[in-house]
Amino acid sequence: MQIPFNKPYFTGKETTYIKAAVDQMVIASDGKFTKKCQSFFEQHYGFGKCLLTTSCTSALELAALLLDIAPGDEVIVPAYTFVSTANAFVRRGARVVFADSTPAHPNVDVTQLEDLITPRTKAIVVVHYAGVACHMEAVMALANKHQVFVIEDAAQAIHSFYAGKPLGSFGHLAAFSFHETKNIICGEGGMLVINDDRFTKRAEIISRKGTNRAAFFRGEVSQYEWVDIGGSFLPPDTSAAFLYAQLERLSDIQTQRQGIWQRYQQGLAVLAQKGHADLPQIPDYAQPNAHIFYIICKSNAERNQLIDYLRTFGIQAVFHYLSLHQSPFYQAQHDGRCLPQSDKYADCLLRLPFFYELPLLQQQEVIRRVIQYFEP
Structure with missing residues (x-):
């Protein structure tokens, strides 16, 4: 008998929806299924603006860009986490300050965070390990006291809650994963949740290679131009089609x-x-x-x-x-x-x-x- 650690689950509708995306001749980003997935998360969980990304890693990297993380900044990150949690900020030149876990659970020990905050601290990143919530009330109180940003690395935490409120809805920004090892999957994929309206418009621009392309297609500008730094963060609509089949179940x-x-x-x-x-x-x-x-x-x-x-x-x-x-x-x-x-x-x-x-x-x-x- 062979018992694997993980086996991806397929609902049976993934290929049907992928074919539907192909038949509509829109298989790049921002297609029908991308919009359906983003709306699902916003409505089902009450999240702020949601942007599907190619991975949770890319969502974290987009978050680092939105916060203007730069050399001289410090970002507090759990020591017990995947490398992407730290890499997103190291790539921007920040100094990562590692925080220990609690004796009872791999999540960050919130009681130790305040001692790690300095005038250079720009953000605190919390990881909800195994989908178990960090003490978000305490984290947000600390962040408000010291005027630092909070990013929830909720890679493992879709449909997890803190005191009845969905994880990913507390931090200024939150990142999710839909990797094949997660509860809800699309092979490789992620999502950035923007709960602070200050970042909504810029996130749209940065995620589209620094252009105002989305505004152009909405008819808000006569042409789209390079207006900010940016990158290629958005997944094809075929990935979103796969994900939507999962969301239905x-x-x-x-x-x-x-x-x-x-x-x-x-x-x-x-x-x-x-x-x-x-x-x-x-x-x-x-x-x-x-x-x-x-x-x-x-x-x-x-x-x-x-x-x-x-x-x-x-x-x-x-x-x-x-x-x-x-x-x-x-x-x-x-x-x-x-x-x-x-x-x-x-x-x-x-x-x-x-x-x-x-x-x-x-x-x-x-x-x-x-x-x-x-x-x-």
């Missing part, structure tokens, strides 16, 4: 994933009860989207042995991020602070197979083998 996808998550939580509860490993801890204010299920082993050696053990039964379980402050690229530029919680998750966190079509018998086999490793 959002409720079903989420119900199925929540069931898988709960079965892992219940089936592996014995590990926490007996002190073998820690399971995800969900704060009272968070309503997550069942994106990932992980366990925290006692050591790096144990985690790696468990990966090898599961592999012998055809089960693919994987670690996740390595601490960015320890990375070969940025280690020398880090300020030397120890970030023990980030390092703990880098060394000890193990993600279990999780996808929409994970059969019950296969999930039960994963649970059985994990318990068997700790209690042979």
Whole structure:
């Protein structure tokens, strides 16, 4: 039996909608399905202006441009995250200041953020790891106090909530991912959410290579010109067509994933009860989207042995991020602070197979083998 870590889910309508986009002879950006997807997010979640992008990485890079991040600026970023979270700001010349995770969860420790803020701080980036909300009330209060911007890296957090309010609706800007490993997918894709109207018009220009092309097609200007810096951030309408097929099944996808998550939580509860490993801890204010299920082993050696053990039964379980402050690229530029919680998750966190079509018998086999490793 082979149990993969991830398997992309297809609703069955993806190719139908892609063909519809092709038949309309509009397969570049800004087509019918692009508009349908953006409207869905704006209406369903109450987000500000939404712009589909080629990836969450490009959405973060667009955010950095909108905030005019430049050399001399500092941006606070979690140490336990994917490289794109930091790269977007390093590419603009900013100094990244890494923040540690909490002891209970890989999310950033909000209680430590204020000590990291200096007169040069331009923005705070929070990552909602595994779709579990950071304490956004505290983050926004801190940002307002010090007049800095907040960017939500919500790559994993579509259909996740903080105190009933959707993640991605708190920060000045937010970035989502529709990579094939996410709950809602289009292969490669992302979205920038603009909750601060100051950035709406400029985002439209920068995302279209620095031109006022969109205004031209709306008849607002007689010709479109190069009016700002910009880049190629927008996906083809065929990608949006794929994504829209997924959005139509959002409720079903989420119900199925929540069931898988709960079965892992219940089936592996014995590990926490007996002190073998820690399971995800969900704060009272968070309503997550069942994106990932992980366990925290006692050591790096144990985690790696468990990966090898599961592999012998055809089960693919994987670690996740390595601490960015320890990375070969940025280690020398880090300020030397120890970030023990980030390092703990880098060394000890193990993600279990999780996808929409994970059969019950296969999930039960994963649970059985994990318990068997700790209690042979």
